[in-house]
Every structure is written in structure tokens, then in C-alpha cells.
Amino acid sequence: MLLKLSLAGMKGKLKDYFVLLSGLVMTISVFYMFQTLSWNTEFIKSNAMIRNIQLVFIVGSVLLSVVTILYMLYTNSFLLSLRQKQFGMYMMLGAKKKSIKKIMFVETMVIGCASLVIGITVGIGLAFIVGYLLAGQLNITLEGYQSFYLPAVLATFIFFIVVFLCTALINHIKLSRVQVLQLIYSDVHPDDMPIQKKKNSWLILLGLISLSLGYVSLIFMEKLREIGLFAAPTFTTLGTYLLFIGYLPVIVNRMQANKRWTSKGVTSFTFAQLNFRIQGLTKILATVAMLIALGAGAISAGLAFKNSASQMAEMMGAYDVIIKNPNAEEKALLKNIHFTEENQYRFKEDPDYTYYLRDDLENQRPLLLVSDGRKPKFKRVTEDLPEGKISLSEVKNPEVGQQLSDEWDRALWNLRTNYRVFKQMIVLDSETYHEIQGQEKLMYIGKSDKFTDYLHEWQGIDKLALEKDPILTADDLTSKYSFYNMYSSFTSGTMFMGFFLGIAFLAMMASCLMFKILSGASKDTSRYQMLRKIGVRRSALSTSIYKELFIIFLFPAMVGLAHVLIGMNMFSFIILNPYYRIWVPIIIFLIIYCLYYVITVKLYKQIVLPKE
Amino acid sequence: MGSPVVEVRNVQKVYGKKGGNQFKALNDVTFSMQEGEFVGIMGPSGSGKTTLLNVISTLDQVTSGEIKIDNVDITDMGQDELSDFRSQKLGFIFQDFNLLENMTIAENIALPLYLQGTPAKNIDAKVVTVAKRLGIEELLQKYPAEISGGQKQRSAAARALVHEPTVILGDEPTGALDSKNATSLLETMKDLNDRQNVSIMMVTHDAYSASYCQRIIFIQDGKLHKEIHRSATRELFYKEILDVLAQLGTKNA
Structure with a gap:
């Protein structure tokens, strides 16, 4: 009989119960979403860049729990306020306080369990949808991420069952203290007084x-x-x-x-x-x-x-793209890009050395990246190149070597396309350069107006570079794009x-x-x-x-x-x-x-x- | 006697849909009220007296007929116009005071002035004047929760008066007061009516309260039943009212 009364009473305030239930469902599903990450230690460890990520999640869990408990106390007092008047009436008509308390207890638990089941279901759904949409939007694959994660379900379940038991207990104590008349007139409030602010x-x-x-x-x-x-x-x-x-x-x-x-x-x-x-x-x-x-x-x-x-990619170097001997396909891709600076340097190669032409370098002095660790800044190379006729045998001698200035050393070092092949670079005057046997090649470097606007093109260029040079793998490339990627x-x-x-x-x-x-x-x-x-x-x-x-x-x-x-x-x-x-x-x-x-x-x- | 402040002509108010279960709360009611009158409306429960007050106070709309207040027809006004009209021409005193518990008494009284856009510098003086008239000037800085029921109703009366409305409408203003406070409030209303020529219309089911009026309109089943004028002392008028009520009672039974 009391159950029937209880249900009838709830029907009358369906709208309020809806507000209550949706509030609870939201809290539970958010809590669950958090737990799916928090308990999935493998996923967060392998995907986070923060060493103490575990600790971050523990602190987060504590914060979320505090917020959740506070919120539950609000919802609970709202639930009690919904029922007080009816309870008073039942008691006036002869219902015992014991049975009223029982109804309230059962009602709290029923609402709690219902919202828990719905909340976890919604949570799983949300975790799936949000995960799926984000993965799609961010263009990433999430290995190890699970929207349905059993430990998270259990954690959410246990946490909220305990919270609901506590709130049921609170209601129990509250109801033990009040008188029938207080219940009946619970919705007739004495005029509230604005508290005088001390x-x-x-x-x-x-x-x-x-x-x-x-x-x-x-x-x-x-x-x-x-x-x-x-x-x-x-x-x-x-x-x-x-x-x-x-x-x-x-x-x-x-x-x-x-x-x-x-x-x-x-x-x-x-x-x-x-x-x-x-x-x-x-x-x-x-x-x-x-x-x-x-x-x-x-x-x-x-x-x-x-x-x-x-x-980070901007901090890699001054130039966005470096191509050895650009072919027709590469040139076509380059055409789509708006460059603020493009340079081409002639060079020749033998198995041990790369020879650059001094005039080309002199005429198109490259930019160098000088950074303060936060923002990229650029500086054009100003130091001098070795002057006069250069004797090849001398510079090739590893003990003497070619004494390039610091800036030029770095600038030439940047004219590489991969990690695989290391050759010492030598700058020659045109006379000596022309004596070198072998085909003349071109080293193309370019700096675009905005690196991230042309990601698609950079990707294409990297792909072509790999095709041109079959011994290279993607990991060997030193391009800005490969680093970015x-x-x-x-x-x-x-x-x-x-x-x-x-x-x-x-x-x-x-x-x-x-x-x-x-x-x-x-x-x-x-x-x-x-x-x-x-x-x-x-x-x-x-x-x-x-x-x-x-x-x-x-x-x-x-x-x-x-x-x-x-x-x-x-x-x-x-x-x-x-x-x-x-x-x-x-x-x-x-x-x-x-x-x-x-x-x-x-x-x-x-x-x-x-x-x- | 001056010009009519309230004119009610052939007013009908029908609840329910056409063809459905219709109920005529007001059936062809016609009367008028002169400036400076103190009119009471009486009748048994369900007679339509509150409906009548509601249509006069523009809170409810008539089905047919015409109501003029201060020579303005209120039956074909829009909602916003009606709101403005209420805030300028009418003053309300409700049974349950309806003070805003989140504002001090002074702020409650000043509310109609704020709504009319009265300059801030004039407001305080007006509030103090009206509070003095009603003997509540010590309460101005208190909140409704801090004062008694009688004091609340006086504050409500002050709020009804402060913007000098054409007519004050009371819906069982003494209903929630004990006899001492009720008498005191009625004396005040009569005093306002006598000395300041304030027009008051009050709905009540209490013969004692009604005996303070000059004229009483009895309604039964949505129709005007009878109208009586006070000619002699209040005590005699009280008996006269009781007689009419008894008549109404026996007819019902």
C-alpha cells in the first residue's frame, strides 16, 4: 500500500523528478567518463607527455569526487523537499514514521540505482561518441582507449552506491527529527530574511x-x-x-x-x-x-x-622544405605554395664529399634560426666564406679540413634531406668547382609564409622524396614536416x-x-x-x-x-x-x-x- | 461626489469552452463607482466577487461588456498597456500582503515609483510621507520577515497608496489579520477615504469589515443581487449587512 502511495506521489511531480534525474544522470555519466581514462593506466601512460600523468588523474579524481558529493547533497535536499508535504499527510492519516522512513529510504535508493544504471549507460555512450568524434576531428588513432571499461564501471558503481547510501542515511536522520506539523507545512515558509552581511x-x-x-x-x-x-x-x-x-x-x-x-x-x-x-x-x-x-x-x-x-616544427630550422634536385612532380607541388624565400644552390657529389659553389652561397645567403628557446627568430648569415682559390687536396685532408666559420657551418649543415647519408660539405671557388667530375645538381630550399597552411603539400613532398631514394624510410627524413608529424x-x-x-x-x-x-x-x-x-x-x-x-x-x-x-x-x-x-x-x-x-x-x- | 472612477457595463465572464461545460462567473453585471467612494463587494463563496475584482483590476479579461476606469476603457488594451495602466492607476492590497521578502519595507513601498521612473531624489520623500500617514515610518529599514502581520498589511497599503492611484483595490485585506489589527487597518482606510478622498473598492466576506464602507454591492451567482447604502451609524449598517447575508443564506438553503 505504501509503495502504491509512494508511486502515486511521485507521478504528481514528474517534472521535478525529471530535473532531479537528469541532474543525477549527468553527474554519473561525467564521473564515469573521467574514470574511463583514470583507470585505463596503460592508455594514459602510453599517450601522455606528462611524466606524472597518473598523479594528475588522482588529483582530478579527488576534485571531481568532492564536487560530486557537494552536488549530491543539493540534489538530495531537493528530493526531500519534494516529498515532505506528502509524508506529513500520510503521517496525519496514520502512517507510522517507521514506514515513512522506509519509503524515503527505498525511494532514495531506487532513484539512485535508476540514475546509476542510466548514468553509466549514458556515460558509455558519451565516452564512445566523444572519443569517436575527437579521434575523427583530430585525425588520430586511439590505441587502448575503451569507452566501455569495466574497472571504470565498477569504480563509478561503488562510489555512487556509497554516496546514495549516505544520502539515504541523511534523509533517515532528518526525518527522525522532524514533527508531523513541520512536514505538512514544509512548503509554507516563513518569510525568508536576507541575512545581514557581516x-x-x-x-x-x-x-x-x-x-x-x-x-x-x-x-x-x-x-x-x-x-x-x-x-x-x-x-x-x-x-x-x-x-x-x-x-x-x-x-x-x-x-x-x-x-x-x-x-x-x-x-x-x-x-x-x-x-x-x-x-x-x-x-x-x-x-x-x-x-x-x-x-x-x-x-x-x-x-x-x-x-x-x-x-616545435618552427624551431626546427629556418626553411620549411629542402629538396635535392626537384623533379617535375615536386615542382608542381611547390607551385601551390606561397614562398617568402626560395633559394637554389648548385652542388656536386662524390662518395665522400658534397661540393658547393661559393658564388651561389655568396649571392643567396641563407637564413639561420636563432632562437631564445621560446620564439623562433631568424638571422641572415653575415660571416665571410673562405676567399681565393681553394686547393682541393688541402680541404679534403681531414687533419687540416676546411675551416668554415661557425654560421656557415650551421647553414650548410641544414642543407641535408635525411639522417642516412653524411658527407662532409666543402665550399669551392668556381674554378676548382668546375674541375670536379660528376653531374651538377641543385639543392632547393624554401620558406613559406605559413608552415601549417601547406601540410598536405609537405606530406606529398616527403612521399616523393622517399620514392626518389628507395633506401630511405620515413624515419630517415630530416624534413620539417616529418618532425611535425x-x-x-x-x-x-x-x-x-x-x-x-x-x-x-x-x-x-x-x-x-x-x-x-x-x-x-x-x-x-x-x-x-x-x-x-x-x-x-x-x-x-x-x-x-x-x-x-x-x-x-x-x-x-x-x-x-x-x-x-x-x-x-x-x-x-x-x-x-x-x-x-x-x-x-x-x-x-x-x-x-x-x-x-x-x-x-x-x-x-x-x-x-x-x-x- | 465627483465623476465616476469605475464604470462596469454589462460585463460577462464565462469560463470553459463554447459547447463544452461552460460556467458563467459574471452575468450581465453593471454598476459604477464615484470618485471618493468606499465600496464593498460581498457575496457567498463562488458568487463571483473575486472574479469581478480581477476583471476590474485588469488581471483577468471579460468575455463581453465594458469596463472603464478613469474614463479609459480597459477591455481592449494589450498586455503591456494593461501592465502600465495597473502600475499608474491602481493600488492593490492583497489578503496575504504580497510584500517582497527580499526587499526592505522602504523598497517595497517605493517599488511602484521605481516602475514609473520617478526621479530617485523624489522617491525617499514620498515614501516617508506615505509611511507617516500609515504610522509605519519606524519600520522602513526592516524586512517583511521582521514585522507583524498588521504592520505588513499597513506596508502593503502604503505601497498601494504611494503613487497616488485613481482607485485602491483590496482583496480581503483584513482576511489574514486578527481583529485588533483588522480594525486598525479599516480605520486607516476609512480615514484615507474621508480625509484624502481616496477611492477604495474592497472585496470581503466579513460583515464587520464591510460595515466600514459607504455602499455595498451584493453578488450572487454572478449577478448583482442588491445594493445598500450606509445612512446611519456603522453599527446599524452592520446589522443591515447581516440581514442581507441572512437573506442570501436562506435563499441558498
Whole structure:
């Protein structure tokens, strides 16, 4: 009988249960997605460029667990609030408290198990789709990646069963304490009082200190190593929570106190509403800020790794392509490329030496790469070549050798196409050069306007080089493209993890904030209705909602992005320039975030401003 | 007596779809209210008194007929126009106060002024003036949760008055108050009506509250049943009201 009652009660609030269930499913599936990588040690070890990747995942797991538990506590109190009134009524009609507690326990567990099964299924599906799409987009093959991974299923299952048991226990204790009347009137709230803000100076101070500690460990990650890896997330998270709890209400209060802003139209209500709500939102907003930091950070890191391949390639040398005796096919490919500089040098070969013509080198002095370790810089060779007539026997004598200047030595060293053949290079005056027997050949070098624009062409040229010289394999080539390609394959695994986790964290962030705002919306309905009655236009109310939620969305975004901007320092020891094109992931994130803001506003409006 | 502030002519309000199960909440109601009048609307539950107040307060639309407030026909206005109209011409006092608990009393009272775009510098003075009139000037910086029910209803009345509306509409304003607070509020309303010539229309089912009015319109089954005027003392008028209610009761039974 009680079961029947319970089911009937749930039917009446299907919409609320849907919100609840979808929130839980989202959390579980994201947790699962994270676990598929975290437990697949073989995959992450073989694909990551970070030595301590295991540690990164452990720290990530701890962070995610904390966030998940916080989120579950919210959902649980929402579940309880859905049922309280009915429970009170059952008790008034004679149901024993024991049976009520039993219903609640069973209901918590049933909802928990249902969401667990759906959540893991969705998680597997998402892991598969995201993995598949990313692999396709990034043009990589993922060896060892499994969207269905048994240890991850087990870990997720055990974690959430424990969490659900705990929340069921909490509900049990809560129900033991309350009286029947409290339950019946649970939806009649005494007017809530905006809490008078005491300046939580010590909270703010503590928050600032721990946030600074967190930032310092992010910036000096390379020196702090393992200590930094623990200190950075711990202090940054702690600082974020403390600042949101201590400082955010103060900021909002200040905004409300500014009469110039708040005395026009419905704005006074907007800020009052914001001020009223913010106390209950601080923790969830801090959570959202952390999830944004993790999500946008992971995507930025992924992109930074992707970009690092081309940057590393730029550091390889001044010229993008070097071809020995370009044939017709190669020339055709070269035609597609816009070069900023092209040089050709005549040379002759014998089994031991390569002879270059001094005049050619003199007339087309090549560029040299001079780098400060971060950004490629170029310098034209200025030093002198050996003057006058050069005696061949002298330069060929290994003990005397040809004394080329340092710059020229490097410049000529760069005129190689593979690692296989090493021949000493000798620069000759034209007279001696022409005495050399053998066919004259051409060494072509070119520098394009942008290396990454012509990847397809470079690939073709490398392929032709291999065809021309059958003894070479792909590993022997010294071309910029082959280096780029090799480096890309190193980074693609790390890049995949970054994108994968980024998407997962952003999804979790979305579900978290949306859940909190929508689950509290029904309580706001009466306020909006009252405003309607005293003559506020619907459009003005709508504007008010847009404004209020905008400010709510703004704070975590700002803090989250600040974390990302500071946090990218962490990768500076492995990537040349982690900030290269950082605006790309930030803009991608902002677009997603804005979309999601608009959706939340629409859903919220549907609840508090019913159609007339 | 001045010009009519509210004119209701042949108003019908039908719930339900055509051909379906229709219910006439208001059936050909016609009456008018002069400037400076204090009118009560009474009737048993389900008689249509709240529906009447809702259509007059522009919250609900009539099926047919015409309603003019301050010589403006409100029956063919759009939603936005109606919102503006409410915020300028009408003041509301609800049974459950409907104060916004997230704003101080001063902010609650000032809300209609904010909505009309009154310059910020004039707002404080107006709020203080109206608060003094209702004897709540000490409460201005408090939040609704910190004051009693009677004080809340006075604050709501202050909010209804602050923008000097054409007419104040009360929906069981004393319904949630104890007798002492109810009397005090009614005295205040009568005082406003007597001295400041504020027009008030109030729906109530309580004969005692109704006895403060000058004129009472009785509705039954969506139709005007009777209208009585106060001619002698309030006590006599109270008895007269009870008589009419008794009549209505026996007819029902």
C-alpha cells in the first residue's frame, strides 16, 4: 500500500523528478567518463607527455569526487523537499514514521540505482561518441582507449552506491527529527530574511592567502614538482570557495547599495532578488568556477599541445622544405605554395664529399634560426666564406679540413634531406668547382609564409622524396614536416585527454548550475506573480531575469577563466608557449557558456512567468 | 461626489469552452463607482466577487461588456498597456500582503515609483510621507520577515497608496489579520477615504469589515443581487449587512 502511495506521489511531480534525474544522470555519466581514462593506466601512460600523468588523474579524481558529493547533497535536499508535504499527510492519516522512513529510504535508493544504471549507460555512450568524434576531428588513432571499461564501471558503481547510501542515511536522520506539523507545512515558509552581511574579513583574507598560494604553485609548478601538483589544486580550490562564500555577498550587497543603478524600474527588484539569492548560491558558484577552470583549462591544454607541434616544427630550422634536385612532380607541388624565400644552390657529389659553389652561397645567403628557446627568430648569415682559390687536396685532408666559420657551418649543415647519408660539405671557388667530375645538381630550399597552411603539400613532398631514394624510410627524413608529424603523434594522446575531460567537466558545470537555479525557481514564482499584479510589464520581468542570471553566471566565469590563465603556466615546462592562441579555447568556452546561459534563462522563465 | 472612477457595463465572464461545460462567473453585471467612494463587494463563496475584482483590476479579461476606469476603457488594451495602466492607476492590497521578502519595507513601498521612473531624489520623500500617514515610518529599514502581520498589511497599503492611484483595490485585506489589527487597518482606510478622498473598492466576506464602507454591492451567482447604502451609524449598517447575508443564506438553503 505504501509503495502504491509512494508511486502515486511521485507521478504528481514528474517534472521535478525529471530535473532531479537528469541532474543525477549527468553527474554519473561525467564521473564515469573521467574514470574511463583514470583507470585505463596503460592508455594514459602510453599517450601522455606528462611524466606524472597518473598523479594528475588522482588529483582530478579527488576534485571531481568532492564536487560530486557537494552536488549530491543539493540534489538530495531537493528530493526531500519534494516529498515532505506528502509524508506529513500520510503521517496525519496514520502512517507510522517507521514506514515513512522506509519509503524515503527505498525511494532514495531506487532513484539512485535508476540514475546509476542510466548514468553509466549514458556515460558509455558519451565516452564512445566523444572519443569517436575527437579521434575523427583530430585525425588520430586511439590505441587502448575503451569507452566501455569495466574497472571504470565498477569504480563509478561503488562510489555512487556509497554516496546514495549516505544520502539515504541523511534523509533517515532528518526525518527522525522532524514533527508531523513541520512536514505538512514544509512548503509554507516563513518569510525568508536576507541575512545581514557581516564583513567576513577573515574569510576573505584566508581565501586570498590560499588563492595566492595556489597561484604561486601553479606558476612555479616546474620547481615545486610533486608538492606543486598537490598544493596547486588544494589551495586554489580552497581559496575559490572561501572567496565566493566570504566576498561574493559583499560585492552583490555593494551593487545593490548603489542607488544610481537600482532606483530605475524593476532593477531595484533585480538586485534585491540577487542579494537575496546569493547566500544560497555561493558554494554552487564556487563549484561552477572550479569546473569551468578544469573544463576550459583541459581544453586549453589540449589545444596548446595541438599547437605546440607546429611551434616545435618552427624551431626546427629556418626553411620549411629542402629538396635535392626537384623533379617535375615536386615542382608542381611547390607551385601551390606561397614562398617568402626560395633559394637554389648548385652542388656536386662524390662518395665522400658534397661540393658547393661559393658564388651561389655568396649571392643567396641563407637564413639561420636563432632562437631564445621560446620564439623562433631568424638571422641572415653575415660571416665571410673562405676567399681565393681553394686547393682541393688541402680541404679534403681531414687533419687540416676546411675551416668554415661557425654560421656557415650551421647553414650548410641544414642543407641535408635525411639522417642516412653524411658527407662532409666543402665550399669551392668556381674554378676548382668546375674541375670536379660528376653531374651538377641543385639543392632547393624554401620558406613559406605559413608552415601549417601547406601540410598536405609537405606530406606529398616527403612521399616523393622517399620514392626518389628507395633506401630511405620515413624515419630517415630530416624534413620539417616529418618532425611535425612525429611530434603531433606524441601530443595527440594528451590533446585527446584534454578535450575529452574538458567536455566532460563543462557538461557537469552546466548540469550543476542549471539544477541549482531551476530547483529553486518554484519558490520565486510568487514574487514574479506579485510584480505582474502591481503592473510590471512581462518584458520588464524578462529583462530582470536576464540581468539577474547574467550576474550569477558572470562571477564563476571570471574566476574560472582567471584560474585558466594562471594555470596554463603549469605546462610551460613541456610546451614551448602554453599561451599561444589561448583566446581560441576561451572563445569556444564563452560561446558554449552563453548558449547555456540563454537556455537556463528560457527554462527559468517558463517556470516563473507562466504564459497568459 | 465627483465623476465616476469605475464604470462596469454589462460585463460577462464565462469560463470553459463554447459547447463544452461552460460556467458563467459574471452575468450581465453593471454598476459604477464615484470618485471618493468606499465600496464593498460581498457575496457567498463562488458568487463571483473575486472574479469581478480581477476583471476590474485588469488581471483577468471579460468575455463581453465594458469596463472603464478613469474614463479609459480597459477591455481592449494589450498586455503591456494593461501592465502600465495597473502600475499608474491602481493600488492593490492583497489578503496575504504580497510584500517582497527580499526587499526592505522602504523598497517595497517605493517599488511602484521605481516602475514609473520617478526621479530617485523624489522617491525617499514620498515614501516617508506615505509611511507617516500609515504610522509605519519606524519600520522602513526592516524586512517583511521582521514585522507583524498588521504592520505588513499597513506596508502593503502604503505601497498601494504611494503613487497616488485613481482607485485602491483590496482583496480581503483584513482576511489574514486578527481583529485588533483588522480594525486598525479599516480605520486607516476609512480615514484615507474621508480625509484624502481616496477611492477604495474592497472585496470581503466579513460583515464587520464591510460595515466600514459607504455602499455595498451584493453578488450572487454572478449577478448583482442588491445594493445598500450606509445612512446611519456603522453599527446599524452592520446589522443591515447581516440581514442581507441572512437573506442570501436562506435563499441558498
